[in-house]
Every structure is written in C-alpha cells, then in structure tokens.
Amino acid sequence: MPRDSIVLLGVNHKTTPLEIREKLALADGYEDPLRTLGSLDGLKEYYLLSTCNRVEVLYTTENSGETKNQVLDLLFGNAVSRSDLEKYVYHYEDEEAVEHLMMVASSLDSMIVGEAQILGQLKEAYRYASSQKTSGLVLNKLLHKSFFVAKRVRTETRIGASAVSISYAAVELARKIFGQLDNKTVMLVGAGEMAELAAEHLVGQGVAHVVVANRTLERAVKLARRYNGQAVSLDELIEQLEYVDIIISSTGATGTILSKSDVKPVMRERRNKPLFFIDIAVPRDLDQNINDLDNVYLYDIDDLNNVVEMNKAERDKEAVKAERIVAEETLKFSHWLDGMEVNPTIVELRKMADDICRVELDKTIGKLKDISPKEQKSIEKMASAIVSKMLHNPLQFLKSNNSQCVDRRERINTVRDLFQLEDETDSKRHDS
Amino acid sequence: MSSSPYQISFLLFQISFVVYFLAMAAYIVFFVSQKGHVRQMARKIFFAAGLIHTLNILFRYIEAGHTPITSQHETVSFLAWSIAWSYLSFRWRFTVKNFGTFVSVLIIILMFIAALASREISPLVPALQSWWLPVHASLAIMADGFLALAFIGGIMYLLQEREIKRKRFGLFYSRLPSLDALDKLNHHCLSIGFPLLTLGIITGSVWAKQAWGAYWHWDPKETWSLITWFLYAALVHQRFTVGWRGRPAAIMTIIAFMAVLFTLWGVNLLLGGIHTYAS
Numbered sequence: 037m038p039r040d041s042i043v044l045l046g047v048n049h050k051t052t053p054l055e056i057r058e059k060l061a062l063a064d065g066y067e068d069p070l071r072t073l074g075s076l077d078g079l080k081e082y083y084l085l086s087t088c089n090r091v092e093v094l095y096t097t098e099n100s101g102e103t104k105n106q107v108l109d110l111l112f113g114n115a116v117s118r119s120d121l122e123k124y125v126y127h128y129e130d131e132e133a134v135e136h137l138m139m140v141a142s143s144l145d146s147m148i149v150g151e152a153q154i155l156g157q158l159k160e161a162y163r164y165a166s167s168q169k170t171s172g173l174v175l176n177k178l179l180h181k182s183f184f185v186a187k188r189v190r191t192e193t194r195i196g197a198s199a200v201s202i203s204y205a206a207v208e209l210a211r212k213i214f215g216q217l218d219n220k221t222v223m224l225v226g227a228g229e230m231a232e233l234a235a236e237h238l239v240g241q242g243v244a245h246v247v248v249a250n251r252t253l254e255r256a257v258k259l260a261r262r263y264n265g266q267a268v269s270l271d272e273l274i275e276q277l278e279y280v281d282i283i284i285s286s287t288g289a290t291g292t293i294l295s296k297s298d299v300k301p302v303m304r305e306r307r308n309k310p311l312f313f314i315d316i317a318v319p320r321d322l323d324q325n326i327n328d329l330d331n332v333y334l335y336d337i338d339d340l341n342n343v344v345e346m347n348k349a350e351r352d353k354e355a356v357k358a359e360r361i362v363a364e365e366t367l368k369f370s371h372w373l374d375g376m377e378v379n380p381t382i383v384e385l386r387k388m389a390d391d392i393c394r395v396e397l398d399k400t401i402g403k404l405k406d407i408s409p410k411e412q413k414s415i416e417k418m419a420s421a422i423v424s425k426m427l428h429n430p431l432q433f434l435k436s437n438n439s440q441c442v443d444r445r446e447r448i449n450t451v452r453d454l455f456q457l458e459d460e461t462d463s464k465r466h467d468s
Numbered sequence: 469m470s471s472s473p474y475q476i477s478f479l480l481f482q483i484s485f486v487v488y489f490l491a492m493a494a495y496i497v498f499f500v501s502q503k504g505h506v507r508q509m510a511r512k513i514f515f516a517a518g519l520i521h522t523l524n525i526l527f528r529y530i531e532a533g534h535t536p537i538t539s540q541h542e543t544v545s546f547l548a549w550s551i552a553w554s555y556l557s558f559r560w561r562f563t564v565k566n567f568g569t570f571v572s573v574l575i576i577i578l579m580f581i582a583a584l585a586s587r588e589i590s591p592l593v594p595a596l597q598s599w600w601l602p603v604h605a606s607l608a609i610m611a612d613g614f615l616a617l618a619f620i621g622g623i624m625y626l627l628q629e630r631e632i633k634r635k636r637f638g639l640f641y642s643r644l645p646s647l648d649a650l651d652k653l654n655h656h657c658l659s660i661g662f663p664l665l666t667l668g669i670i671t672g673s674v675w676a677k678q679a680w681g682a683y684w685h686w687d688p689k690e691t692w693s694l695i696t697w698f699l700y701a702a703l704v705h706q707r708f709t710v711g712w713r714g715r716p717a718a719i720m721t722i723i724a725f726m727a728v729l730f731t732l733w734g735v736n737l738l739l740g741g742i743h744t745y746a747s
Binding site for chain 2: 194197209211212213214215216304306307308309310327330331333335339342343346
C-alpha cells in the first residue's frame with residue numbers, strides 16, 4: 037500500500053511574469069478557494085498560499101497524476117489558458133515539495149532573500165487551512181516543521197542581517213552613526229525617485245522631521261507636505277545644515293553644491309553633532325573631501341553600491357548554510373513520512389494477531405469450566421506474551437532504518453505477503 | 469599543610485584569574501559568533517569572576533591588616549577589580565554591544581601583570597597608617613576604573629569610525645555599537661571618573677597636609693596626577709562647552725588614560741618619590 041503523495045503546484049516571481057501572476061493571485065482571500073478545493077474527492081489534505089510574488093497550492097493525494105489537472109482547472113481554469121498553466125506552473129512531489137516549502141518558509145526562494153515577511157504570510161495562509169480543517173496529520177506536521185526550519189535558518193545564519201538595497205544600506209549606516217533615529221532630521225536636496233525611497237525608509241525607521249530643499253520651491257512644498265515636513269529653497273542649504281542630521285542629495289546640478297569649506301564652519305555651530313551626507317546624484321553634488329571632516333560622513337552612490345555588493349556576497353555565503361539546514365530538515369521529515377508508510381502495516385499486523393489471540397482465548401476459556409479469575413488472567417497474559425514475542429522480529433524488520441539492502445517498500449510487501457494482510461486492506465482502507 | 473589566610477587569598481586570586489580568563493574566552497567566542505546564549509554564559513562567568521575577585525581582596529585585607537592597595541600586585545589587582553565592578557554596575561544601567569569582550573581582555577592583561585608582581589605583604593610604613601589610605605587610594609583607583617572604561621570605549625569608537633569613514637566593513641562594523649552609543653559611553657564614564665579623580669587628588673592633598681605638613685610636595689606622583697587631571701579637565705571642559713565629541717574626544721581619552729597608567733606605574737618605576745612604598 038503506497039502512501040499518499042505530497043504535491044506542490046505553483047508559480048513564483050522566478051518562473052512567471054507578473055501579468056500571469058496577477059491573474060492567478062487569490063485576491064479574495066483563502067476561504068472560497070479552499071472550499072472549492074474541497075469538492076475534489078482526490079484531495080485529502082490541502083492548503084493555499086498567495087502573496088504578491090507567488091501562488092502555491094499544496095496537497096496530499098493518492099493519485100497525483102489525475103488530481104493535478106483537476107486542481108489547476110478548478111483554481112485557475114477561468115483566469116489563464118491551459119497552455120499557459122502548462123508553461124509556468126511548477127510541480128514538485130514528495131521530498132521535492134517538502135524541500136520547496138521549507139525553502140519558501142526560510143525566505144530562500146524570495147525575491148529579496150532573507151526578508152522576514154514571507155514567514156508571516158505562510159502562517160496566515162496556514163491559519164485559514166487549519167481553521168477550515170483542510171489540513172490534516174501530514175500537512176500540519178509539514179507546515180509546523182517548515183516554520184521551525186525558518187526559525188532555525190534565522191537564528192543559525194545571518195541571512196537576514198544585512199541590507200541588500202541602496203536605501204536600506206543608507207538606513208543601516210545612519211543607525212551605525214546615530215544609534216537612535218527618532219529625534220533626527222533628514223533633508224532632501226533635490227528630488228528623485230531614489231532619494232524619496234531612501235527618505236521613506238528613514239521615516240519608516242523613525243526619523244521625525246523631513247526638510248525638502250529644491251530649486252523650484254513649488255515641488256519642494258509638494259514633497260514636504262507628503263512627509264509632513266518643511267520646504268526651503270536651495271539658497272538656504274548651508275543655513276539648514278545647522279539643524280538637520282542626514283542629507284540626501286540628488287540634484288541635477290553639474291558641479292558640486294557643497295564644498296568642505298562650506299561644511300566646516302557649520303560643525304562648530306552644530307557643536308560637532310554628526311552629519312551624514314548621502315550623495316546619490318550623478319554627477320555628484322557634494323565635494324568628496326567633506327568626508328575628511330571629523331564627525332562628518334559622506335557616502336556617494338558608488339560607496340553605497342559597494343556596501344550592497346559586500347552584503348550580497350555575505351548573504352550568498354549564508355544562503356549556502358541555510359540550504360544545508362533545509363536539506364537536513366527535509367531528510368528528517370522524509371524519515372517521518374517513511375514511518376507513516378510503515379505504520380498502517382504495523383497496526384494491521386498487531387490487529388490481526390490480537391484478533392487471533394482473542395478468538396483462541398475465548399474458545400479455550402469457554403471450555404475450561406471452573407477457573408478462577410486469577411487463573412484466567414494468567415492464561416490471557418501468556419497468550420498475549422506469545423503474540424508479542426512472535427511479532428517482535430517482523431516489527432523490527434519493518435521499522436529498522438538500517439537494513440539498507442532491502443528497500444522499505446519491499447520489506448512492507450514481504451511482511452504483508454507473509455501474513456496475508458493484502459486482501460483485507462483493499463476492502464476497508466485506513467485513512468491515516 | 470597549614471591553611472594560612474595567605475594561601476587562601478592567593479588561591480582566590482588564582483581562581484579569579486582563571487575564571488576571568490574563561491569569561492574572556494566566552495566573550496571572544498560571542499564576539500566572533502554573535503550567538504546570544506554564549507553571551508549569557510560569558511556574563512555569568514564574568515560575574516562569578518568578579519565575586520571571587522572581591523573575596524580575594526577581602527582575604528588579602530585580613531592577611532595584611534590594612535587595605536591591600538599599597539604594593540604593585542595589590543594596586544594592579546585592585547584596578548582590575550574596580551574595572552570589573554564599574555563595568556558590572558554600568559551594564560546594570562545600560563548595555564553597550566560587545567563592550568564586555570574588550571573589558572575582559574583589559575582585565576586579563578591587568579591580572580597577568582598583577583600575577584607577575586611580588587605578592588609579598590610588606591608592613592605598612594608609618595606614613596601610610598591612617599584611615600586616609602583606603603579613602604584616598606580607593607577613590608583614585610575607582611576613578612581609574614571608570615577612566616579605563618572610557619579608554620576602552622575610545623578604542624572601540626576609533627575602530628568603528630575607521631570602518632565607516634573608509635567605507636570598508638570588516639570585523640567590527642556589524643559587531644560594534646553605533647558611534648553615538650560609544651560616544652555616550654565616553655561621556656558617561658568621564659562624568660563619573662573625573663569627579664572621582666578630583667576627589668582622589670583632594671583627599672590625597674588633605675592627607676599630605678596631615679602626614680607631611682604641606683598640601684602639595686611636587687613629588688613625581690603628585691605632579692603626574694596633576695598632569696592627568698589637567699588632561700581630563702581639558703577633555704571634559706571641551707565636551708561640555710564646545711561639544712567636543714567623536715574622534716578627537718576618543719583620542720584624547722586614550723592619551724589621558726596613558727597618563728593614568730604612567731602615574732600608576734611609570735612614576736614608581738622611573739621617577740621614585742615619596743609615593744614609592746614597596747619596591
């Protein structure tokens with residue numbers, strides 16, 4: 037009796053363009069699609085995950101060939117053509133499915149490897165499946181295991197530790213310079229997408245005040261309003277340096293707009309409180325020598341890129357460690373599944389033996405007229421001892437992990453043949 | 469084998485040395501690996517070492533019959549002890565990431581020096597037989613404890629600042645705290661250490677008046693503690709008036725601590741004078 041297959045079907049940012057993913061995404065929550073899946077008889081346990089980067093369905097079934105198309109048609113048939121589904125949907129089974137789920141949970145399959153969001157999304161999705169009772173013994177165990185793996189990866193590797201985008205790198209640097217950011221002020225000089233992104237990150241990290249300086253005051257006012265900030269004109273730039281802490285510069289100017297000699301006197305005014313300049317303009321806005329001043333730090337776009345590259349290299353190293361952890365846990369889970377495979381046979385074997393034992397005991401005890409309850413007990417004890425001892429070796433033979441020379445499936449068949457368990461199971465099947 | 473208190477104190481000294489060493493090893497492992505449970509362990513070991521060291525000093529007090537702060541061995545060991553406890557008192561209020569690693573290394577260096585020095589207990593010369601001895605000497609050495617923490621903070625600041633300025637992140641960038649935290653550490657330690665140092669010098673001067681008849685003798689130790697005091701006074705003054713901070717403050721802290729060390733040992737070894745009691 038082969039065990040149920042674990043099947044994982046899905047699309048993610050790597051395999052599938054956004055316009056397809058958009059159509060497949062389960063926009064209206066998990067409840068309805070989970071209910072829809074319930075109409076398929078072939079599925080035993082199932083669970084759905086939909087995020088902006090991936091849509092995945094995971095289920096257990098006896099017949100993986102048949103159910104695949106049924107599931108795809110049911111969930112996505114209306115949104116995307118059959119040929120597109122064939123082209124984009126990946127399909128993992130058993131160990132591969134387990135490994136993939138663990139990779140996803142540990143954020144090794146994410147667009148930004150190491151980001152922490154995915155685990156929360158996974159837990160959310162699982163909450164729906166478990167509250168609708170569509171997950172059972174196998175999927176519960178598998179999902180809990182994958183949460184556990186994600187935690188292990190997070191604590192045992194430094195995969196989520198370093199910033200891998202320019203704006204995050206800037207935030208991280210600001211933290212290393214200022215410690216707390218919540219009483220700091222950031223000034224945007226000129227406006228551009230990247231400068232705004234960096235400013236947004238800083239505000240998200242608690243930076244309290246935003247000042248915007250721009251050539252056209254109108255644009256400055258508009259941008260400042262977005263952060264509840266203050267707009268100033270470019271002419272006030274040097275004056276403003278006294279009050280701000282972080283300066284993000286991205287003007288379209290051809291020459292430098294601040295030189296070392298502009299900044300030096302400001303430091304006295306500031307009582308040497310640190311200044312952090314981030315120059316993301318090309319060509320650069322700020323005089324490189326500003327970095328030589330005490331308590332003043334200047335990073336240009338190349339410097340930040342270097343930081344990001346270093347962090348990426350570090351992260352790739354950590355990813356190797358993380359993948360080893362996933363492989364380890366996948367193996368452990370497979371062992372558990374193998375145990376699952378053996379369990380029904382063990383249960384049946386015990387049951388058969390116990391049945392025989394009971395029948396023979398009833399016969400014998402019926403014939404013996406006047407025996408005391410104590411004597412009856414000892415006879416029963418003896419019978420069950422004989423059964424246990426007889427079964428000991430066959431059970432060891434089934435359970436053992438070490439006898440590699442004989443395949444587990446084969447060992448199960450041997451035992452089933454020997455004790456003629458086959459026919460019985462075909463007529464009344466066990467569910468777990 | 470008789471168990472005189474002398475042996476007990478020496479045994480305690482050796483045990484505390486070993487336990488400090490284990491704490492340092494654990495702190496270094498934590499520094500490299502950044503595993504939280506290793507830090508927990510290192511903290512416990514360090515705390516145990518501090519307690520054993522305290523017992524060592526108590527027993528030494530009983531053996532000597534006076535505050536054990538006169539010989540080379542005693543002063544250095546006492547300095548290590550005061551660094552350990554100022555660090556522990558400090559940790560209790562706020563934590564500075566990976567500070568313990570650096571502190572434990574400095575303590576091991578000092579304990580090593582103390583272990584090499586003669587442990588002979590010399591009888592107290594008449595000039596020192598006064599209750600001013602524990603007051604003056606322990607104030608001075610406790611001040612040195614906090615100034616040593618400022619010194620370590622200064623070194624950490626320079627290491628961290630170097631990586632940020634050069635834009636090449638190595639061992640320290642992720643492991644050391646922010647520049648701001650290190651600068652605050654400097655500020656905090658100075659604002660405790662400097663008043664203690666001032667008190668140490670004042671009590672010494674009052675004692676000198678009683679013992680030798682004049683407040684100030686221009687003995688080399690006095691001169692050098694005055695130089696040290698001026699260095700710290702300049703630093704504190706600059707910090708509070710023009711907001712000196714960061715690298716210049718860190719460098720100044722390191723230089724001033726060199727003066728502390730010279731006052732503590734260099735003077736006795738090189739210049740002599742009336743403060744030299746044990747040779």
